[in-house]
Amino acid sequence: xxxxxxxxxxxxxxxxxxxxxxxxxxxxxxxxxxxxxxxxxxxxxxxxxxxxxxxxxxxxxxxxxxxxxxxxxxxxxxxxxxxxxxxxxxxxxxxxxxxxxxxxxxxxxxxxxxxxxxxxxxxxxxxxxxxxxxxxxxxxxxxxxxxxxxxxxxxxxxxxxxxxxxxxxxxxxxxxxxxxxxxxxxxxxxxxxxxxxxxxxxxxxxxxxxxxxxxxxxxxxxxxxxxxxxxxxxxxxxxxxxxxxxxxxxxxxxxxxxxxxxxxxxxxxxxxxxxxxxxxxxxxxxxxxxxxxxxxxxxxxxxxxxxxxxxxxxxxxxxxxxxxxxxxxxxxxxxxxxxxxxxxxxxxxxxxxxxxxxxxxxxxxxxxxxxxxxxxxxxxxxxxxxxxxxxxxxxxxxxxxxxxxxxxxxxxxxxxxx
Amino acid sequence: xxxxxxxxxxxxxxxxxxxxxxxxxxxxxxxxxxxxxxxxxxxxxxxxxxxxxxxxxxxxxxxxxxxxxxxxxxxxxxxxxxxxxxxxxxxxxxxxxxxxxxxxxxxxxxxxxxxxxxxxxxxxxxxxxxxxxxxxxxxxxxxxxxxxxxxxxxxxxxxxxxxxxxxxxxxxxxxxxxxxxxxxxxxxxxxxxxxxxxxxxxxxxxxxxxxxxxxxxxxxxxxxxxxxxxxxxxxxxxxxxxxxxxxxxxxxxxxxxxxxxxxxxxxxxxxxxx
Numbered sequence: 001x002x003x004x005x006x007x008x009x010x011x012x013x014x015x016x017x018x019x020x021x022x023x024x025x026x027x028x029x030x031x032x033x034x035x036x037x038x039x040x041x042x043x044x045x046x047x048x049x050x051x052x053x054x055x056x057x058x059x060x061x062x063x064x065x066x067x068x069x070x071x072x073x074x075x076x077x078x079x080x081x082x083x084x085x086x087x088x089x090x091x092x093x094x095x096x097x098x099x100x101x102x103x104x105x106x107x108x109x110x111x112x113x114x115x116x117x118x119x120x121x122x123x124x125x126x127x128x129x130x131x132x133x134x135x136x137x138x139x140x141x142x143x144x145x146x147x148x149x150x151x152x153x154x155x156x157x158x159x160x161x162x163x164x165x166x167x168x169x170x171x172x173x174x175x176x177x178x179x180x181x182x183x184x185x186x187x188x189x190x191x192x193x194x195x196x197x198x199x200x201x202x203x204x205x206x207x208x209x210x211x212x213x214x215x216x217x218x219x220x221x222x223x224x225x226x227x228x229x230x231x232x233x234x235x236x237x238x239x240x241x242x243x244x245x246x247x248x249x250x251x252x253x254x255x256x257x258x259x260x261x262x263x264x265x266x267x268x269x270x271x272x273x274x275x276x277x278x279x280x281x282x283x284x285x286x287x288x289x290x291x292x293x294x295x296x297x298x299x300x301x302x303x304x305x306x307x308x309x310x311x312x313x314x315x316x317x318x319x320x321x322x323x324x325x326x327x328x329x330x331x332x333x334x335x336x337x338x339x340x341x342x343x344x345x346x347x348x349x350x351x352x353x354x355x356x357x358x359x360x361x362x363x364x365x366x367x368x369x370x371x372x373x374x375x376x377x378x379x380x381x382x383x384x385x386x387x388x389x390x391x392x393x394x395x396x397x398x399x400x401x402x403x404x405x406x407x408x409x410x411x412x413x414x415x416x417x418x
Numbered sequence: 419x420x421x422x423x424x425x426x427x428x429x430x431x432x433x434x435x436x437x438x439x440x441x442x443x444x445x446x447x448x449x450x451x452x453x454x455x456x457x458x459x460x461x462x463x464x465x466x467x468x469x470x471x472x473x474x475x476x477x478x479x480x481x482x483x484x485x486x487x488x489x490x491x492x493x494x495x496x497x498x499x500x501x502x503x504x505x506x507x508x509x510x511x512x513x514x515x516x517x518x519x520x521x522x523x524x525x526x527x528x529x530x531x532x533x534x535x536x537x538x539x540x541x542x543x544x545x546x547x548x549x550x551x552x553x554x555x556x557x558x559x560x561x562x563x564x565x566x567x568x569x570x571x572x573x574x575x576x577x578x579x580x581x582x583x584x585x586x587x588x589x590x591x592x593x594x595x596x597x598x599x600x601x602x603x604x605x606x607x608x609x610x611x612x613x614x615x616x617x618x619x620x621x622x623x624x625x626x627x628x629x630x631x632x633x634x635x636x637x638x639x640x641x642x643x644x645x646x647x648x649x650x651x652x653x654x655x656x657x658x659x660x661x662x663x664x665x666x667x668x669x670x671x672x673x674x675x676x677x678x679x680x681x682x683x684x685x686x687x688x689x690x691x692x
Contacts, residue, residue, distance in 0.1 A: 008672075009672075010668050010669050010671070010672045011667065011668050011669075011671060011672075081465060088508050088509055117514075133517070133518070133521065278465075281463060282463065282465040282466070282469070283469075284463070284466050284469060284637075284638045284666065285442050285466060285469040285470055285473060285637075285638070286469050286472070286473075287473065287476075306547070307547070307551060308544055308547050308548040308551055308584060309548075309551050309555075309581070309584075310573070310577045310580065310581055312573050312574070312577050313569055313570065313573060313577070313581055316569050316572075316573070317555060317569065320676050320679060323565045323568040323569060323572075324565060324569045325565075325676075325679035325680075326561060326562050326565045326679055326680060326683070327555040327556060327562055327565055327566060327569070327644070327680065328554055328555050328556075328557075328562075328641070328642060328643055328644040328647060328676075328680045329555075329641070329672075329673070329676055330551065330554050330555065330641045331640050331641050331669040331672065331673065332640065332641065336640050336641070336668060336669040336672070337640040337641070337669075339668035339669065340640045340666035340667065340668040340669050341640075342668070343440070343666065343667035343668045344666060344667065347440070347667065
């Protein structure tokens with residue numbers, strides 16, 4: 001444990017890049033997103049097919065919204081590919097547990113209480129929600145296990161003197177037994193997602209670790225579920241109208257499943273008109289002529305990996321001196337993952353790489369250039385060229401222009417993007 | 419740049435293991451028209467499987483000879499074929515169970531109260547992260563856990579005390595999780611069981627699960643967790659199959675060099691008992 005942390009290097013300091021790299025510096029993240037989308041639009045104007053362009057961010061959470069706005073402005077259709085696995089989130093489980101419960105004629109105790117366990121919360125909650133674990137445990141303990149219709153569960157719970165009033169409220173809500181209509185998808189399921197956002201997400205934030213990992217996942221899941229519920233509602237009514245499905249909670253459940261397993265925003269039909277927007281971890285092994293990489297800001301890309309292992313031990317394990325040599329090193333401790341993702345982004349671009357970054361965050365504090373850019377040969381884009389790119393002309397900076405192969409047809413495609 | 423090699427010319431790693439840094443062309447080159455699976459591609463990141471399929475289709479290469487899968491699915495398939503239980507708790511269920519464990523009074527909560535402060539039940543995520551980090555480093559193998567403890571002992575005070583509580587708390591939690599869950603409590607635990615099954619069956623568990631496989635490839639990782647090192651070690655020591663690790667450009671050379679020391683442990687998949 002004697003080496004200084006700087007003694008561990010993952011790769012050679014001077015990187016040879018196979019393709020030219022240009023860098024656009026902007027003031028804010030929003031301006032940066034606009035610059036990125038302006039480049040995409042300008043490349044499209046030059047006849048570059050949309051499938052030959054991809055936008056890459058280290059973490060799409062902070063870029064999804066600005067990139068979406070910018071895409072609208074430039075008439076580009078974006079497709080976001082993100083990592084969150086919806087089917088593994090508590091909220092998704094809650095929604096599908098409700099579908100299962102409503103689908104059952106005579107649920108047993110487990111099925112009946114499962115949504116409560118998954119933090120079901122009423123709209124306009126006044127009591128402490130979600131139901132505390134000890135109240136739930138007590139309820140499970142006291143209720144009989146056998147199956148019965150939901151209205152019977154409701155009377156049973158209502159008549160029992162010992163039940164917590166929150167459990168009574170839940171049982172009444174379930175006993176309304178909503179019909180499996182598209183409207184119920186929006187009102188009932190949409191309503192549950194909304195309550196979850198209003199009650200469970202803030203509660204998660206209050207108890208979460210400083211890195212707010214769980215809050216972030218819960219918040220992202222909520223956004224995804226809102227979209228999913230809308231999709232299910234519209235597809236379900238379409239399919240009902242076409243008589244492609246029967247009207248049942250089981251059918252709704254099935255649609256939730258098939259939509260959740262698609263990547264969010266992923267096109268259902270091959271739509272060659274949308275620009276792929278990826279997280280940098282997902283670009284591994286891809287080959288795309290034009291790659292626009294956003295967010296090359298220190299602290300974002302690379303970002304600091306959170307860890308429960310003290311830095312001294314991290315270093316010992318990375319350095320691998322005896323006795324630590326038998327331990328598998330986690331390279332993210334020293335920015336290894338972010339370095340890999342940057343190198344993969346460099347390699348993915350087969351014609352040109354355009355890098356963007358911003359210098360001020362929302363509070364106006366300074367953001368520094370990513371150290372990942374230190375050792376590569378980069379063509380900076382001048383302020384004027386950037387202004388012209390962001391103007392109505394959306395003039396492609398000459399530095400980027402010169403990266404285009406000569407045989408690229410100069411005439412724009414006839415069909416517009418959106 | 420050196421593109422592929424036997425691991426650091428080491429005797430510790432079998433000759434059937436090859437490391438490739440920053441190259442996937444070798445893998446694409448294995449494409450052939452065949453009615454059987456000859457290459458099992460293990461990509462922990464789902465989109466990486468899609469990327470490889472895209473590359474193959476773009477190059478007009480057939481996909482039929484590849485099985486694209488993830489580490490947990492491989493473990494599950496091995497266990498399934500061997501007639502063993504093959505399900506693991508997912509993260510949501512594990513966090514719920516962890517919350518329950520941490521809200522009681524037990525050995526684990528004593529340690530975590532010291533490490534994270536406050537009520538351990540509020541530190542479910544941190545505990546889960548500690549559990550994962552320790553699993554990546556050691557796979558809970560007795561030899562590696564011992565090494566981890568030695569590293570802790572050589573750290574300065576008070577880091578040694580804190581880290582020691584973290585280690586003991588995590589080991590305690592892992593034990594309780596195993597006891598409390600009918601399924602394997604984590605994907606890692608499932609992989610360890612598959613690893614032991616391969617060893618205990620003299621390799622036939624793998625051979626029967628992937629009867630025509632000539633090689634397996636692990637792709638797209640920036641860290642090779644001890645969990646997967648041990649699975650690969652078990653399979654290559656008992657079966658006639660090549661193992662290829664496709665590492666990434668940034669960390670590949672570093673990981674390759676460390677692999678020779680991480681690889682050899684007796685009885686891979688064995689779990690520490692304390």
